[in-house]
Amino acid sequence: MPPATIPSKAETPRLSRPAQVAEAIKDWIVQEHFGAGDRLPSEPELIERFGMAKGTIREAMRILEAQGLVKSRTGPGGGTFVHEVSKERARALLGNYFYFQDLTIKDIYQLRRVLEPELAASLAGQLSKDVLGRLEAIIGEYSEPARTLDEEREQHVASLRFHALLAEQSGNALLGFLIDFMVNMLADLTVYRRLYSPPNLELWEKGKAFQLELIDALRIGDADTARLVMRDHMETAQKLMEGQEAEMQRRFISE
Template structure:
């Protein structure tokens, strides 16, 4: 019988990995929170029916993921940690590094989500938050005069969107948008999408961001959504042009 249609088998997980997953499930079932202590090593050996070495390796795996924190000395031991958004984005970035993402892939998501984030924030931001966004939008009043300055302007523009994501009441929406800002920053830098300088991208991007701050300050959700949708479409068109230019230059070389 030809086995070509047989689905590939998943690689078998090592015992420490399996125990690490069991510990996570154990924590969830007991609704433990950040700072709650885990049982001592002897109790965990008994609870999970494995050796001391396996428990220690499982705890190292969880500590590397940021899910537990281990302290030494009196009152020490293992306790529940909290994975930061920065750490979670870093782990996701490691995955997407191998997925060959394009500008179009990222903007498909940005066009769907960022207008809704903008609308949800209209009238909800403090004056300090609005002032921070205003400062980011106004940081570069003149177009770049070099590719290095263009890179700085690209990064500053994406920091504006990352800060918007930080202000989201919907933490999942904010996380995804913040992650997209991060990977687009990485993509721009790694692929040199800032070279040559693009005056139109600077001009239209700056204009949209300033208009957006005003709409947010004016509590105009519909206007904020409209501005962000336009911003995303224009930015995608111009960034895809940068990507195409880079590819032509690469082929020419």
């Protein structure tokens, strides 16, 4: 079989040669329909197939392993294997990129307002008693207003876990991942930027009320109401969280 084609520098000016080879190997894995757990060819075979030096192939494999796409094992039965990237790993890698983008509450809610109402509508009448019970149990974690800042922080994180659990139920893997990623990123921003301070009673009260109303609509299968409730929930949360963000910025300036 002729060596695989590696893009020229003119085609991919921002990629180093090992990175280009890593992309070529990844494309080849897809084209050959390798699945998670399948063993990749040996290093000499990869050198021959891709027409690259040993050092380049090794560096390319290190890149793929860092991305979580392959995994090496030593000892009997060892080698390099295709590895399925976990949701947690994908979320962490993507989060590393957005860490440097200086996201705002408005940026996140611009997407949440579009995606989460449709998720809610799609789940109406589809959730099991177990999932509905788990959603109610999460709300139970903030059934009363927080008494301390630590409790306030934990309640914010728990309220977002409610939305992450809904995302897990989506029949659309991409939609579920995007919403899960956004709510986890929002949870991180809330903690890192101390957006839970000062405590906001209105945010707690309205957020809990919307979620309880949403559960009722999901339970009886009312998609239109579920969509409307989630839309109002997102719009209200954005307004109140932007107020928390503005307060954080005022504190930063004054300090």
